[in-house]
Amino acid sequence: MKAMMITKIADLDQNRRPLELRDVPKPEPGEREVRLKVLACGVCHTDMDEIEGRTPPPRLPVIPGHQVVGRVDKAGPGAGRFKPGDRVGVAWIFSACGRCRFCRTGRENLCPDFRGTGRDADGGYAEYLTVREDFAYPIPEVFSDAEAAPLLCAGAVGYRALKLTGLADGENLGMTGFGASGHLVLQTARRLYPSSRIFVFARAEKEREFALELGAVWAGETGDRPPEKLQAVIDTTPVWKPVVLALGSLAGGGRLVVNAIRKEDIDKNELLKLDYAGDLWLEKEIKSVANVTRADVSEFLSIAAEIPLKPAFEEYALEEANKALVEIKERRIRGAKVLRISQA
Ligand SMILES: [Zn+2]
Numbered sequence: 001m002k003a004m005m006i007t008k009i010a011d012l013d014q015n016r017r018p019l020e021l022r023d024v025p026k027p028e029p030g031e032r033e034v035r036l037k038v039l040a041c042g043v044c045h046t047d048m049d050e051i052e053g054r055t056p057p058p059r060l061p062v063i064p065g066h067q068v069v070g071r072v073d074k075a076g077p078g079a080g081r082f083k084p085g086d087r088v089g090v091a092w093i094f095s096a097c098g099r100c101r102f103c104r105t106g107r108e109n110l111c112p113d114f115r116g117t118g119r120d121a122d123g124g125y126a127e128y129l130t131v132r133e134d135f136a137y138p139i140p141e142v143f144s145d146a147e148a149a150p151l152l153c154a155g156a157v158g159y160r161a162l163k164l165t166g167l168a169d170g171e172n173l174g175m176t177g178f179g180a181s182g183h184l185v186l187q188t189a190r191r192l193y194p195s196s197r198i199f200v201f202a203r204a205e206k207e208r209e210f211a212l213e214l215g216a217v218w219a220g221e222t223g224d225r226p227p228e229k230l231q232a233v234i235d236t237t238p239v240w241k242p243v244v245l246a247l248g249s250l251a252g253g254g255r256l257v258v259n260a261i262r263k264e265d266i267d268k269n270e271l272l273k274l275d276y277a278g279d280l281w282l283e284k285e286i287k288s289v290a291n292v293t294r295a296d297v298s299e300f301l302s303i304a305a306e307i308p309l310k311p312a313f314e315e316y317a318l319e320e321a322n323k324a325l326v327e328i329k330e331r332r333i334r335g336a337k338v339l340r341i342s343q344a
């Protein structure tokens, strides 16, 4: 089968074709696993973090991609949850141990043996992949393959971030950055907290317009002060300046949730501008989001189907994965990027 593989750690500024197209054997499903014929796979900022070495795969080469929509093509021994032809998704959580104190208390996202799809195991930038059947999710009919893909990471992790804000309906929510995750989080927030007002900070005029179209009450540049204090902010940017600025916009007791697996170091010195009195005092909190649980993904897919949430996306062929990644690196983003791998 064809696969786009990470074969070495590389900087996308220097190497604009870091993934190699290879022909590799079709994987065989193991105990309680299913094999999927991949229909579509989302391209995520985290894929770039893997390639550039901020969260490097433990073994190379590896097939990246953790927003996978496919059809069950073959079941392994003991697997009976799905029928051949069922359309299912695979998210960032590829597996967790199921026994540790995190796994036993609904926090499998923090499991020390957490394995990420497309980093610790082969992912969806390929024609087929195998996954444990209890780590796959039925995809609601209402979504096309390409629409469903970004829901599995950008959407599901965004949903987890939204839960972690502890927002109450009617409280103001801020969002810094408005990429693949942002536009899904905004629409989900409007559904879950209908009386809350949403304020968006984004660098690009187009992103700000898009936020207003989707129902934000205000959209400004990263350095602008919103007209009202915010009870919670979700940061989806890859850098630091928006974090420091967002803390300054929080009300007392406010929560900032950083939704990023890694931050880039390019503007780390911005952290020195943190002013304790203005930015942190008054019991402001900062929290990061780590991974997702299967419950996050399932809950989010059903909320998304009720809305129904229709992600904005651009499609690329499997062989164009490098192009999609370079565009993410250069922040040429409107909505999500999805590889179209098979039609059936
Ligand atoms: Zn992702």
Ligand SMILES: [Zn+2]
Residues within 6 Å of the ligand: 096, 097, 098, 099, 100, 101, 102, 103, 108, 111, 112, 113
């Ligand atoms: Zn565990």
